[in-house]
Amino acid sequence: MTSPRTSRRRxxxxxxxxAPLALFLGTMVLVPLVIAVLSSVGMTTVAPGLxxxxxxxxxxEFFDPTKPSLAxxxxxxxxxxxxxxxxxxxxxxxxxxxxxRRIALGQVMSFLVKIPLFMPYLVTAFVFWVLLYPKGYxxxxxxxLLVEYLALVEQAPALISDPLGIGIIVCGSWMRFPYxxxxxxxxxxxxxxxxxxxxRTLGARTGRIVRRVYLPLVGYGLLSVALLNFLALFIAFxxxxxxxxxxxxxxxxFIYVNAKDQGNWLAGxxxxxxxxxxxxxxxxxxxxxxxxxxxxx
Numbered sequence: 081m082t083s084p085r086t087s088r089r090r091x092x093x094x095x096x097x098x099a100p101l102a103l104f105l106g107t108m109v110l111v112p113l114v115i116a117v118l119s120s121v122g123m124t125t126v127a128p129g130l131x132x133x134x135x136x137x138x139x140x141e142f143f144d145p146t147k148p149s150l151a152x153x154x155x156x157x158x159x160x161x162x163x164x165x166x167x168x169x170x171x172x173x174x175x176x177x178x179x180x181r182r183i184a185l186g187q188v189m190s191f192l193v194k195i196p197l198f199m200p201y202l203v204t205a206f207v208f209w210v211l212l213y214p215k216g217y218x219x220x221x222x223x224x225l226l227v228e229y230l231a232l233v234e235q236a237p238a239l240i241s242d243p244l245g246i247g248i249i250v251c252g253s254w255m256r257f258p259y260x261x262x263x264x265x266x267x268x269x270x271x272x273x274x275x276x277x278x279x280r281t282l283g284a285r286t287g288r289i290v291r292r293v294y295l296p297l298v299g300y301g302l303l304s305v306a307l308l309n310f311l312a313l314f315i316a317f318x319x320x321x322x323x324x325x326x327x328x329x330x331x332x333x334f335i336y337v338n339a340k341d342q343g344n345w346l347a348g349x350x351x352x353x354x355x356x357x358x359x360x361x362x363x364x365x366x367x368x369x370x371x372x373x374x375x376x377x
Contacts, residue, residue, distance in 0.1 A: 113356070116349055116352050116353060116356070117353055117356075119345070119346070119349040120138055120139070120346070120349040120350045120352070120353040121134055121135060121136060121138070121139075122134060122135040122137070122138070122346060127339070127345035127349075128343055128345060129343065129344065129345050129346055130345060130346060130349075135346075137346065138346040138347055138349065138350030139350055141347065141350075142347070142350050142351060142354065148327070148329075148334070149334065149347070149351060151328055152328060152329050152330065152331050152333075152334040152351075153331050153354070155245065155328040155329070155330065156314060156330050156331040156332075157314075158245075159245040159248050159249060159252075159313075159320075159330070160252075160310055160313045160314045161310070162245075162249055163248070163249045163252040163253050163256070163309075163313050164256070164306055164309045164310045164313060166249065166253040167252065167253040167254075167255075167256035167257045167259075167260055167309050168256075168260045168302070168305055168306045168309055170253065170257050170260070170261075171257050171258070171259070171260025171261035171262075171263075171264055171265075171305065172260065172264050172302065174193075174261050174265075175261055175264040175265040175268055176268070176290060176294065178265065179265075179268045179294075180286060185265065193258055193261055193262075194258050194262070195258075196254055196255050196256075196257065196258050197258050197259075199255075200318075201255065201316065201318040201319055202318040202322070204251060204254070204255055204318075204319070205251055205318050205319045205321070205322035205323055206322060208240075208247060208250065208251040208254070208323060209240055209247070209322055209323060212239035212240045212246075212247050212250065212323070213239070213240050214236075214238075218239065219236070219239055222236045222237075222239065223236040240323050241323070241324065241325045241326070242325055243325055243327075243328060245320075245324065245325075245328075247323035247324070248319055248320050248323050248324055248330070251319050251323055252313050252316065252319055255319070256309045256312060256313060259305065259308065259309060259312075260305045260309060263301060263304070263305050264298060264301065264302065264305060267297075267298040267301045268294065268298060271293075271294065271297055271298075275293050275297075276289055276293060276294075279292070279293055300369070300370065303366070303369060304366070307362060307366050310362070311359060311362060314355075314358070314359075315332060315355065315359070316330070316332065317330070317332040317333065317336070320332065320333050321333050321336070331351055331354075331355065332355075334351060335347075335348045335351045335352060335355075336348075338351070
């Protein structure tokens with residue numbers, strides 16, 4: 081039986097071990113978060129234009145339909161959802177293809193698939209800018225295919241700095257695809273092959289096996305991948321800053337332009353708090369989904 085003195089020593093030792101992490105989280109995460117929330121309502125003087133007096137002007141302007149902030153938020157959601165669907169779908173498709181074809185993930189293929197994991201976002205954005213701009217390789221091929229060979233349009237669509245965010249979608253999908261593939265491929269490797277064999281014995285085709293066997297078994301892992309990709313792209317700055325148009329802007333670029341270039345720090349902090357609230361809402365949804373999965377397991 082452990083004595084009270086020994087128990088207190090253990091508790092004290094645990095506190096000492098946790099203290100550095102708690103100190104880091106408090107100073108590097110919690111304090112900036114509190115400053116951002118207070119600044120969004122004008123309660124600090126950390127930046128020009130903040131008087132230290134309470135105001136909801138920033139939120140009124142952000143949610144004003146006549147202001148550009150809501151358009152930036154909608155554009156960010158739209159582009160992020162499309163990019164998340166493409167990157168996650170490609171990772172799932174490649175992982176399933178390798179599963180059905182019994183293709184082992186060798187060193188060469190593993191290296192090729194994981195190349196985006198080792199490239200900084202800013203460097204990748206400039207690489208795709210060179211590839212996608214009108215005189216880039218992909219830009220030239222797009223022009224020749226759509227205009228000269230197929231004659232579908234008179235002028236090829238812009239792949240960078242375009243209002244549809246095509247360049248952001250292409251670059252973001254390439255950056256996030258490896259995360260989806262690596263996670264889903266690992267989940268599929270843990271599934272007993274006899275499940276697929278039994279389904280085929282009963283006459284199930286490949287599509288039915290995917291829907292009724294594999295997707296239910298990797299469903300929550302797939303949800304995790306989609307949410308991770310969404311959050312990573314939703315808060316991205318380098319890719320939309322380099323490849324995006326002057327308008328519409330990603331919300332992160334909108335914050336930068338308002339705060340850094342125009343000196344409207346109240347608008348910047350307000351948009352930042354909106355970012356934080358959305359991220360917390362997504363995290364809450366994800367946590368509850370996992371809890372329900374454990375409850376029904």
